[in-house]
Amino acid sequence: MQPFFHPTALHLLSLLHAATVTLGLLTYIALTHSGRQRRPPAAALAWVIALIAFPYLALPVYLLLGTRKLSHRHLARNASNSDGPTLTRGLDLPPPRPCSRFRLNSEGQQALDELLSLLDGAQSSIAVEIFIFREDSTGQAIIDALARAVQRGAQVRLLLDGLGAFIGHRRTARALRAAGVELRWFSPIRLHLHPQFGRGNLRNHRKLVIVDEQRMWSGGRNFASEYFTGDVHNAAWQDLSFILEGDIVQDALAGFARDWAIAGGEPFPAALTTSASHAAGPHAQLLPSGPDRRDDTAHALYINAIHRADVRVWLATPYFVPDDALQQALLSAARRGVHVRLLLPAQSNHRMADIARERSLRELAEAKANIYLLPSMLHAKLVVVDQAFASCGSINLDGRSLFLNYELNTLFFDIVQIGAFTAWFEQQCQHASDYSARPPSWPRDVGEGIVRAVGFQL
Known part of the structure; x- marks a missing residue:
């Protein structure tokens, strides 16, 4: 009597079963690991969808690129900052x-x-x-x-x-x-x-x-x-x-x-x-941020400072791809009368980042924030909040800088030093044009949404 399955077919089925089980276990491990990485909601959702829908593609990418923070024993430790400025305590x-x-x-x-x-x-x-x-x-x-x-x-x-x-x-x-x-x-x-x-x-x-x-x-x-x-x-x-x-x-x-x-x-x-x-x-005060820090220090500091701002929030960055928390903080500040000013290049050297920023810019313009576009490439990174501090260094206002990269800014608290940064900001605004929000076409709106979905990697 002939066997129902050829031995070769049985062998292939066994291999397929083993591969499926292995892939399932690795995907489960990756999903569990991703859940412990304290990602922004959009980034976490993107990884979950990719790992479930396309595990054979997303899993190797996650194994290579998915870690966001160093292990606990490798995190930087600093002296107590309890007597520093209120905004930076606990960070x-x-x-x-x-x-x-x-x-x-x-x-x-x-x-x-x-x-x-x-x-x-x-x-x-x-x-x-x-x-x-x-x-x-x-x-x-x-x-x-x-x-x-x-x-x-x-x-x-x-x-x-x-x-x-x-x-x-x-x-x-x-x-x-x-x-x-x-x-x-x-x-x-x-x-x-x-x-x-x-x-x-x-x-x-x-x-x-x-x-x-x-x-x-x-x-x-x-x-x-x-x-x-x-x-x-x-x-x-x-x-x-x-x-x-x-x-x-x-x-x-x-x-x-x-x-x-x-x-x-x-x-x-x-x-x-x-x-x-x-x-x-x-x-x-140094503001290091990145995988070697317990918290997303720059992101936490900026959101806290913007929510407390009374007079001004001035931002200069080449790439503006804020997460929901940062965007809502800026919108809230603008709506309560804080002078929110955003200085950007009219066209940066990263086209995808320019597309990803458009929806956020339209929302800020509707909230009466002032947005200025420089005709030349702007690469400076500056945040000024009231007379509390000026922050300058390597940190862009995008997901890559705020959540992934090793970054370093310096916080300046002296009025004269803050004044040097605000004078530069004012000078640049004189050479910039005002941003004018235009309703996007349907294809453009869909494209912006797709780009923003991967904005945490820009």
């Missing part, structure tokens, strides 16, 4: 520190000159953390300055994002190593099991230079020509950077040491234990 941030010198660089050539002067003044050490380091005239000038520092006997450490920096220019990295620069890649994309496996979506977007453990440079600029002076291939972008001195540099150095250890797979250095300073003079 596990370094406390406010004196900053004895502050210089804001809004003009590109001046910013480049001051950065190179800072590097050329280094005697003992330089620590650099950057997202993009392009091999162009600006990048080469910085490379030469780092090489000169090594020749003077300074220790030079360079931490580059494993995806953003030196894309296609690894020979420059080899040249830097040959010159004596210590170089590490932060979270390079790997397809094999590794301590950073599953974190390929968590990019290091921080911009930081520390010289002789006494002076720091930070802001929104990367190391490429368009962020400073422009060149024959790229027009100069509007951006901000600044130089600080004072005790705040020690917090920046501690943050760099943690990121350096993460990139090298080394034990984390002990956290600083000093408390907030009550010395006279201007104070500033």
